[in-house]
Amino acid sequence: MTTKILTTRMDAHPTDSHTLSRYLATGGYEALTKALTEMSRDDIIEEVKASNLRGRGGAGFPTGVKWGFLAPDEPRYLVVNCDESEPGTFNDRQLTERDPHQLLEGIIISSFALDVHHAFVYIRGEYPKAARRLQSAVDEAYEAGYLGDDVRGSGFALDVTLHLGAGAYICGEETALLNSLEGRRGEPRLKPPFPAVEGLYSKPTIVNNVESISNIPWITSNGGAAYAAIGPERSAGTKMLSMSGHINAPGNYEIVMGMTWRELIFDIGGGIPDGRALKAWIPGGASAPWFVPDEHLDTIVSIDDVAANGSMIGAGAVIVMDETTNVVAAAHRILRFFAHESCGQCTPCREGTSWLEAVLKRILDGNGRPEDIDLLLDIADNISPGLVWPPLMTTICPLGPSAVSPITSITRWFRPELEAMIARSEVRVG
Amino acid sequence: MTAVISNWSHDNQERAKRIIASYPEKRSALMPLLYIASLEHAYVSDDAMREVAELTGITPVQVQSVASFYTMFKRGGVGDYLVSVCTSISCYLGGADDVLAAVESSIGDVAGEAAAERPITVEHVECIGACGGAPAVQVNYELIEGVTPEKAVALIKWLTATRPEVILTDEMQQLFGGRRSFEWGSTDSEGAVRPIPAFGPYGSVGGGSVGGGSAGR
Ligand SMILES: Cc1cc2nc3c(=O)[nH]c(=O)nc-3n(C[C@H](O)[C@H](O)[C@H](O)COP(=O)(O)O)c2cc1C
Ligand code: SF4
Numbered sequence: 001m002t003t004k005i006l007t008t009r010m011d012a013h014p015t016d017s018h019t020l021s022r023y024l025a026t027g028g029y030e031a032l033t034k035a036l037t038e039m040s041r042d043d044i045i046e047e048v049k050a051s052n053l054r055g056r057g058g059a060g061f062p063t064g065v066k067w068g069f070l071a072p073d074e075p076r077y078l079v080v081n082c083d084e085s086e087p088g089t090f091n092d093r094q095l096t097e098r099d100p101h102q103l104l105e106g107i108i109i110s111s112f113a114l115d116v117h118h119a120f121v122y123i124r125g126e127y128p129k130a131a132r133r134l135q136s137a138v139d140e141a142y143e144a145g146y147l148g149d150d151v152r153g154s155g156f157a158l159d160v161t162l163h164l165g166a167g168a169y170i171c172g173e174e175t176a177l178l179n180s181l182e183g184r185r186g187e188p189r190l191k192p193p194f195p196a197v198e199g200l201y202s203k204p205t206i207v208n209n210v211e212s213i214s215n216i217p218w219i220t221s222n223g224g225a226a227y228a229a230i231g232p233e234r235s236a237g238t239k240m241l242s243m244s245g246h247i248n249a250p251g252n253y254e255i256v257m258g259m260t261w262r263e264l265i266f267d268i269g270g271g272i273p274d275g276r277a278l279k280a281w282i283p284g285g286a287s288a289p290w291f292v293p294d295e296h297l298d299t300i301v302s303i304d305d306v307a308a309n310g311s312m313i314g315a316g317a318v319i320v321m322d323e324t325t326n327v328v329a330a331a332h333r334i335l336r337f338f339a340h341e342s343c344g345q346c347t348p349c350r351e352g353t354s355w356l357e358a359v360l361k362r363i364l365d366g367n368g369r370p371e372d373i374d375l376l377l378d379i380a381d382n383i384s385p386g387l388v389w390p391p392l393m394t395t396i397c398p399l400g401p402s403a404v405s406p407i408t409s410i411t412r413w414f415r416p417e418l419e420a421m422i423a424r425s426e427v428r429v430g
Numbered sequence: 431m432t433a434v435i436s437n438w439s440h441d442n443q444e445r446a447k448r449i450i451a452s453y454p455e456k457r458s459a460l461m462p463l464l465y466i467a468s469l470e471h472a473y474v475s476d477d478a479m480r481e482v483a484e485l486t487g488i489t490p491v492q493v494q495s496v497a498s499f500y501t502m503f504k505r506g507g508v509g510d511y512l513v514s515v516c517t518s519i520s521c522y523l524g525g526a527d528d529v530l531a532a533v534e535s536s537i538g539d540v541a542g543e544a545a546a547e548r549p550i551t552v553e554h555v556e557c558i559g560a561c562g563g564a565p566a567v568q569v570n571y572e573l574i575e576g577v578t579p580e581k582a583v584a585l586i587k588w589l590t591a592t593r594p595e596v597i598l599t600d601e602m603q604q605l606f607g608g609r610r611s612f613e614w615g616s617t618d619s620e621g622a623v624r625p626i627p628a629f630g631p632y633g634s635v636g637g638g639s640v641g642g643g644s645a646g647r
């Protein structure tokens with residue numbers, strides 16, 4: 001049986017799943033009514049705890065536990081993270097464009113539970129359509145009394161404001177996002193204090209991902225236990241995976257975790273185009289260490305199994321590379337991203353990412369040197385000491401340590417290829 | 431407070447007021463106001479930054495420090511159409527470098543180079559969240575998925591020949607796109623009138639139902 005929570009409406013109603021009329025006709029806002037009339041704030045938080053929902057923004061932190069940390073001062077804020085900029089990820093875009101009321105109902109229920117009266121959605125500037133669709137939903141919700149001074153006659157007041165970013169991946173990191181929302185440079189803050197204690201305008205703030213919040217209406221309607229019963233114990237519920245690269249059926253898939261990577265790539269993703277061989281895949285976006293067929297095809301797709309094998313599910317981006325891929329060029333492409341997106345606050349990240357990019361570039365250009373592999377590892381070690389998993393940090397945020405993933409991956413799994421490329425350079429130079 | 435923007439269009443003055451009122455602290459309006467100011471000035475000019483500084487109660491230097499952090503706040507050198515070719519990992523695996531090369535040679539420009547007098551500016555960008563429909567391209571941040579080098583050249587010719595007033599994602603997808611990351615649902619009647627995100631409350635929106643009303647609530 002395939003269980004779907006987030007994508008049922010958009011699948012059944014391909015043209016108008018984003019409208020209020022369709023949402024209401026398919027059970028929409030019934031969870032909110034239940035929350036407002038039958039449940040206390042604590043009841044909702046308890047259900048979310050019981051659901052074992054783990055944050056979908058990358059770190060996998062249990063949502064209910066995070067909510068429990070929210071400090072008591074007022075005002076307090078909910079900020080929804082729709083910055084989605086990790087290369088390979090495009091599932092928050094689908095959830096926001098295709099079912100904006102589901103997200104909005106999640107925001108309203110969560111705000112009620114957290115006693116928040118002003119919620120923000122931070123949407124990356126490159127997603128204007130998602131912003132338009134969500135703004136239309138917000139407008140419809142105000143008109144129908146789901147937002148405003150007196151939500152559905154309950155006395156609960158809530159405003160929702162959308163905020164567009166302007167092209168900076170780092171603003172997906174929650175404290176950088178809060179700085180950006182305050183009208184500042186998107187530079188991550190040192191933690192602690194965590195946002196739940198000192199967040200937006202130094203007030204208690206919950207930051208949650210779009211997919212996390214989109215699950216809240218279902219959990220409210222069906223109960224936390226029902227959600228926890230789906231999938232492996234510590235990877236409960238469904239997960240949106242974005243599949244891209246050399247795969248026959250790229251796209252977003254709402255899956256229940258627990259299958260093998262072989263099933264995911266070959267059955268769900270339809271395998272590799274033109275019968276070519278699989279060379280490697282990235283299980284969780286550009287930040288994640290790579291997997292290879294000889295080692296990982298029978299590994300289970302779950303947050304913990306992937307972590308135990310030295311990588312992460314992250315925000316759910318599966319990037320597939322076939323045998324024609326030049327892995328050094330692919331690694332360079334990812335390092336170029338990190339070098340471009342480093343905010344520059346920490347020296348190891350600012351200097352290290354650019355340096356790694358430059359060394360990979362010279363190898364690609366046929367100017368590699370025999371010592372370059374050691375040099376790559378040495379620079380990487382300065383950013384993330386010991387090159388262990390989960391990574392250790394010398395930096396304010398995890399962006400720097402993420403940037404070493406392609407380096408550890410190609411030196412570990414494709415060293416002969418890297419050496420051969422460097423050897424060819426020596427012939428040419430010599 | 432709003433005297434400083436008395437030369438803005440009435441609509442943009444209203445938008446600015448609503449946006450400032452929608453945040454607990456006015457400095458939060460800085461990014462939206464930079465978008466509106468660049469509608470007025472065609473880009474984030476010195477005047478734009480002075481006006482936004484006044485509106486948000488900080489100094490122009492502070493505004494500049496923030497604006498320079500974000501790649502979408504352009505300090506000039508951008509034509510009427512900003513063509514952004516994604517060359518991040520998934521698009522790269524799907525042949526994006528060939529798309530970029532085709533676009534560059536078809537307008538005789540180099541990506542990233544300022545081209546103020548040209549109607550079309552080309553840049554290569556990092557992932558734009560359309561990796562399932564790689565390679566992906568945006569025009570004024572409106573998306574086209576599944577672009578080939580040939581289709582990309584046709585896109586440039588079309589922009590040059592027809593100079594569309596409003597850039598509509600569905601229209602471009604129909605004409606120049608291919609495989610999508612997912613079904614898009616019904617057609618979007620709003621589109622970009624400038625190389626600024628087409629989001630009603632911030633102003634840069636053309637087409638059927640212009641949004642606009644609600645950012646201030
Ligand atoms: C460099 C970096 C980029 C991030 N980008 C995003 C993002 O685009 N979207 C997101 O939801 N979380 C992102 N995160 C994670 C957030 O910091 C935060 O953990 C998350 O939004 C919390 O939501 P969740 O608990 O619902 O997952 C990023 C983290 C880092 C370090
Ligand atoms: S690790 Fe990199 S991105 Fe993160 S705060 Fe430091 S310099 Fe900025």
Ligand code: FES
Nearest residue numbers: 516521557560561
């Ligand atoms: S890599 Fe090009 S859209 Fe994601």
